[in-house]
Amino acid sequence: MSDSSDQSVEADGLTPKQRLEPPNTxxxxxxxxxxxxxxxxxxxxxxxxxxxxxxxxxxxxxxxASELRSEDT
Known part of the structure; x- marks a missing residue:
């Protein structure tokens, strides 16, 4: 992961920008x-x-985040 959160690429190849800025909700x-x-x-x-x-x-x-926490318990 790079230092810049908007440029980091996650395991699936998508950056936060790509996931959070598509054209529809x-x-x-x-x-x-x-x-x-x-x-x-x-x-x-x-x-x-x-x-x-x-x-x-x-x-x-x-x-x-709540869902992920509940999955860990």
């Missing part, structure tokens, strides 16, 4: 659902906070 939600670890999720939260700070997207990322 269905694609954004699908991108969020494919996040499978907290490190990746943190990179996406950092990207969103640094760029657009959309409350709905941050809320969805928070929901995904």
């Amino acid at each position: 269905c694609l954004i939600n699908a991108g969020i659902m494919t996040i499978n670890d907290m490190e990746t999720l943190r990179a996406f939260v950092a990207y969103e906070k640094a760029h657009q700070q959309r409350v709905q997207i941050l809320r969805r990322l928070d929901d995904r």
Whole structure:
């Protein structure tokens, strides 16, 4: 992973920018659902906070974090 969260490429080859800036919310939600670890999720939260700070997207990322935590227990 590179130092810049908007340029880092995750295991599936998509950057936070590619997952969080598609043309419609269905694609954004699908991108969020494919996040499978907290490190990746943190990179996406950092990207969103640094760029657009959309409350709905941050809320969805928070929901995904809760889902990942519950899967670990």
